[in-house]
Amino acid sequence: MTNKMWGGRFAQGPSAIMAEINASIDFDKRLYAQDIAGSKAHAAMLAKQGIITKADATAIRKGLDEVKAEIDAGKFKFSAALEDIHMNVESRLKELIGEPAGRLHTARSRNDQVITDLRLFTRDAIDQLDAGLVDLLRALAEKAEAHAATIMPGFTHLQSAQPITFGHHMLAYVEMLSRDWGRFADARKRLNENPLGSAALAGTSFPIDRAMTTKELGFKSAMRNSLDAVSARDFLLETLAAASICAIHLSRLAEEIVIWSSAQFRFVKLSDKFTTGSSIMPQKRNPDAAELVRAKPGRILGAFMALAVVMKGLPMAYAKDMQEDKQQAFDALDNLALAIAAMAGMVRDLEPNKDILRAAANSGYATATDLADWLVQNVKMPFREAHHVTGRIVALAEKKSCLLSDLSLEEMQAIHSGITKAVFKVLTVEASVASRLSLGGTAPSNVRRESKRWKKFLKGK
Amino acid sequence: MTNKMWGGRFAQGPSAIMAEINASIDFDKRLYAQDIAGSKAHAAMLAKQGIITKADATAIRKGLDEVKAEIDAGKFKFSAALEDIHMNVESRLKELIGEPAGRLHTARSRNDQVITDLRLFTRDAIDQLDAGLVDLLRALAEKAEAHAATIMPGFTHLQSAQPITFGHHMLAYVEMLSRDWGRFADARKRLNENPLGSAALAGTSFPIDRAMTTKELGFKSAMRNSLDAVSARDFLLETLAAASICAIHLSRLAEEIVIWSSAQFRFVKLSDKFTTGSSIMPQKRNPDAAELVRAKPGRILGAFMALAVVMKGLPMAYAKDMQEDKQQAFDALDNLALAIAAMAGMVRDLEPNKDILRAAANSGYATATDLADWLVQNVKMPFREAHHVTGRIVALAEKKSCLLSDLSLEEMQAIHSGITKAVFKVLTVEASVASRLSLGGTAPSNVRRESKRWKKFLKGK
Amino acid sequence: MTNKMWGGRFAQGPSAIMAEINASIDFDKRLYAQDIAGSKAHAAMLAKQGIITKADATAIRKGLDEVKAEIDAGKFKFSAALEDIHMNVESRLKELIGEPAGRLHTARSRNDQVITDLRLFTRDAIDQLDAGLVDLLRALAEKAEAHAATIMPGFTHLQSAQPITFGHHMLAYVEMLSRDWGRFADARKRLNENPLGSAALAGTSFPIDRAMTTKELGFKSAMRNSLDAVSARDFLLETLAAASICAIHLSRLAEEIVIWSSAQFRFVKLSDKFTTGSSIMPQKRNPDAAELVRAKPGRILGAFMALAVVMKGLPMAYAKDMQEDKQQAFDALDNLALAIAAMAGMVRDLEPNKDILRAAANSGYATATDLADWLVQNVKMPFREAHHVTGRIVALAEKKSCLLSDLSLEEMQAIHSGITKAVFKVLTVEASVASRLSLGGTAPSNVRRESKRWKKFLKGK
């Protein structure tokens, strides 16, 4: 079949394999709303500038609305012979409104059309991710507030190091995800520039008004170099990098949920909403959703890498290689949105098992650091010496198989005479976390204050 | 909606987000043929071993054929509530044959079912890639033979270094792609092991005969550790790595085709079959297919990376993370097959422009190395000294703006008296390539012999 | 050998393989300046808060200066037995000043020390990259201004599409690299938070003043969650992602330089400063520097990917996995700095070959689009019809083997009677570029204005 767009110059149609590798309509049809919005803005501008008549512009805009309604309603017949969304829309427009459709493409090219669509799409996707992130941040901040004083072990190397609070742990993710949120905001700001009006690559001699389309399409400003406008994909790479980093953050919490849900940890319990089970093994609560969230960085990093490989060493301006950008973007951003939503659901759903968490925090002489710090602060010994004394006291407790707080004052004084009964105030896990009042520390009062601060901050979003 | 498979233990159904993130039927339905083949082999084995009756096995196998026919014909209704291809098939089987369907799942689990399907699929995909590669290798070998004596510049740093033949250049890709072919063959051999019979992860107490399913499914042998069988994805990583390397090879030739098709190079011409044009710029022959092939390593490497990220640090045995493997595999292997086919088409289609290629080879004193080598061989000067003399002769030709072969014997002798008229035999590009008779060298006679050797080798494939 | 730091609890020293895999001093010694700066700030704060005496703080700070002087001078003996830079510095400090050295580690841990060092290092590295980018932007803006009217072909698919100016092409890279610059600025802003004071992971009970160390170390604010502070590496991932994108931009220009330097293109000439040659082939000007810049995205993307893989699914808080972050960061940021510097040198060095560029721009009916646009604007025909008429005129020129501007008015009018002699004003490449006056278009006046704007903007940086 002869491709309609290239006119009569090509004696033969493209071979079947060429048609298959070349057509993009299967995936770029997803850009129809953005494509039509761009065309509507372009038509209005052409009319305002006197490049087409107002009547033509009105016909075009009305026709485009009709096309969009057809696609919205699932009634549009996409044609692979028309290759891409741009030609599918224009071709249908021509059927609907006739000759004026032929004027729409004045002073623009598919090159700036495709990039306009993709920037609008990415902006929309970021807006949806932001909404998802705000919801997740809320879920985390609420869980943090509810568990501001729930004690759990703070791990290094998956070994209990010091007691912390569950709320503090949740707030760590609030911090990480709020930076992700900031990265998306920065990416959005940077990409929100209007490429439309760059034409094929050199700009145009028509007296277009790029400020007008910039405004109508909600862009911040017009891109200032036509070659750059049609060639650059850094906006997408930046967005995919931000998505990758966000997905990595989610995967860290997901891994924790998987570990915490094990029969050995039992730190938290997820309900049936986010687990699957076995018809014959009632104890099985497979954290499938957490595992899937843990896995998502794979495909999102893969998408980033895919686009990076495509763009590396690609000369100016447009090359067909760039057609590979869309599927990666769609898949990565869809999956991140899904992962964020699933995580918000899990955070709300999970119930910390307070008794088990406290017992875990209380094992392993987790307040040894508190004892050492007490010695430094109260007995005024240098840090390294305090550690030595602490080591001996811990060894005694270990020998007696008791907690540090179960030792008698005399036993401790036998090791260092400067120890007073005031030491007992720092040896419990409650005392330990309560004492971590330094800015950013795990003290319940800190956690409460930070949770409130975040909830307030998120209220307006 | 309550998920049917987990039985009554879960009071609530999974939340909507869970259903969305968890279901795989949208993509794993592609495995239906493999899934049904695996089930048929399993049923036959169960009957032979007396675990189910022969009548049940016959009913099951007949029913499965019916299910397959329905799917082949596009009449099957896939259900997202049934989550995956395994349950969709089994559920329909039950509708078709009733009670015996409930015996099919004896002595197996979804875990070994999914991995059996995926190994069968990957094996099939490799077989298709191999066929594509053989066709491409043939196209290259034929083009090489046809252009065994077509002279072109051999580049280093995209600068002409020495004359070579176009056929020699084609054969370089034959070598690369034949190694790709070997990698796929090795991957196929290594993956062609039967996981079926591993059950959930521990094997089974049923007296199954894994040798029988191994044989029926065309596997080489049965996997010898059930835990490994359900947990490993190295076979897919290896296949995707081989695919990535192959795609990189194709991208190198694609880049050359793009450069060679430029107005500045005009080394080759692609027909309308593999180019797109502009309705108003007749000279434009955009090598879209070559650009798309050049871009394909992006998504294929992305798929490898995606799966690698998923598998990194994943504990035994099955985890839901692994569900992310399929889409990556499908996309990467489909796209490689497409790229191979497009490249075979382009290789057959492209016509080298002999005059331009020879002229390019003849410029830049490309036979200076031949002169230096002649001095070493005939005047017996050390290599480094011969280079010095050659440098002076080239400088003279440069000053006179002529080719080396245009200098007179006297002019050369003025620089070194040992030079004789025999030197002229090595100064033309034809002489140069003809002299490269070392094994692997570019001499037309070598190229002809190698082309024939490859064509013969490929005949039986 | 027994490791000194873990005290006497470990009966056996770590095995040789453990020592080899565990030690980081070989690479983290590079952080010595940051480590010492952090320790000095910490000591001053401890004294101000009364946690240590002023005398101790003075001794510590003086001692640390001495340690730094020794390392600066290359006289410091690094010890693998002391594992890392932190212990190497502290151990030497103890030798120099004795007991007060033991008080330095009060109210902090290696966990917050290592992350403080790495944030300071990354901030420093970004500052150096920024300086390099500013220099490169200047080089590009100057080259753009100098060649605001130098005509060259604008390519799509490496096929000449429309005439542009060399300056416009340079400015495209100014736009891209200025966004890279913005990305680094955003990354710097986001990472410039003080983790010091987070202690092991939970904060501390000592009355530390994090605002003070924040100020002394030039951080914007203190991190608000101790767990996040020691666990997060998103700041490094973001920086490496920005570096990857920047390297991709550089690789695109590098690829162009390689192609432009070929004998077939001869669009630009690089001097001996940035090429290597052959002792016997004078025409060879191998663009080695451009090739190396083109290759750099490999290792930089590799570093991003490496760190992403490490961080994916890593539970809170510190895990030894994170030790893998530093070498990747060092290698990637060093290589990007080198690539930026090399590119700045090449941009200044390269000389466009105006005659060849213009001739290339003038071939292939590159002003066909101008003709079509003229028909739309002046003969008022719809865009698609204008393309049809243009196609016929081009076909005539092609048949006559002449430029569009060489056709007579009569010949054109024979194809469409509405054409007037005014058409000739748009058919030359000079007219074509001059007419692209739309914002962002390639018109020399636009290029001049933009170059000036950028030069002015860069002046203050």
Place this chain on the structure above:
Amino acid sequence: MTNKMWGGRFAQGPSAIMAEINASIDFDKRLYAQDIAGSKAHAAMLAKQGIITKADATAIRKGLDEVKAEIDAGKFKFSAALEDIHMNVESRLKELIGEPAGRLHTARSRNDQVITDLRLFTRDAIDQLDAGLVDLLRALAEKAEAHAATIMPGFTHLQSAQPITFGHHMLAYVEMLSRDWGRFADARKRLNENPLGSAALAGTSFPIDRAMTTKELGFKSAMRNSLDAVSARDFLLETLAAASICAIHLSRLAEEIVIWSSAQFRFVKLSDKFTTGSSIMPQKRNPDAAELVRAKPGRILGAFMALAVVMKGLPMAYAKDMQEDKQQAFDALDNLALAIAAMAGMVRDLEPNKDILRAAANSGYATATDLADWLVQNVKMPFREAHHVTGRIVALAEKKSCLLSDLSLEEMQAIHSGITKAVFKVLTVEASVASRLSLGGTAPSNVRRESKRWKKFLKGK
């Protein structure tokens, strides 16, 4: 400083930045042994073919031995001005033996020299990895044999699914790593081809004997296309892909060791040899080595990706981009060797905690599947019905808070009358694993047989 190699043609020396980006001696000096071996083989061949005299060849080979001895002894002064290892060696050779050194480079070029070095290096590195893998496989097989009957929970989703044996778990890694071993063997076979004799890219007119150098350097055969020989890097990509996959396997076991070492799991205990501790928290046994092994896939995948990005779309033949290959190869292969050695040490070191493992396996109704299978086999009910009955029995046990084996026969018969006392034979974890006798199943007898088979197989390696 003028570069000596390019002779006098370049008026200016390369700029400082060019020198810095271009020189490779800092890293390629590591190839000195391979470079000298290649040169010795080349010299011997040149003499045998009468291209140089036997006396020259003897002088060259003796001189090269001397150079190697100097480098071995750390006495060689590497010069950055001489750029790379090839020129450093040749330059020193000239100092040592004078004029004959100038004949060594006859009939070869740096292009085939560098690739010969790199193939030899990669082959050597694979041989070392193979030795490491054999040692690790032995450690795993021995541990498997020692714990053929040590019962532990088999996990899916980190939830206990069925009892398995610790030996079975170890053997799963034997299977994975033996496939890695096979991949390296395949890569070695494929790369063990001789590129030497390809000269710059076109072969040579000298009557060289490539079979002779092939034999002397231990290659299997000579590469049959000179262009391919100097351009291909698939051998390195394949090796790095195999290394990546192997590192992923190691990371999975490493993750398990980290989880198993936690206070919550306590499945295994690592000694001081492979853990670090805290001077004041005696229970802390940080599994640093396991964490570092878990992290290693990062940099190894990063290296693969780096080289893939470099090679993608790179035209024939040699381009300077390829210089980026070596550091990636060195770093990745070194780190994999280290990770393998560390894992072998950990596997030998780790002690499974039998009581805890058995208790974990015995919880959660892990033999419910055995009960269901017993019902199918003995009461002849369909699989799906057996699951229903099992679910009811498990619910009863759950209600009574007892193990399945603690229920009375009457209680079970009340649920299904077909149950007999024979059922108790399958309800203990010991019975469960013992019954998994299917090929590849976890039965201790299987594990013992497989362990022995592997140990026997490994004996000869």
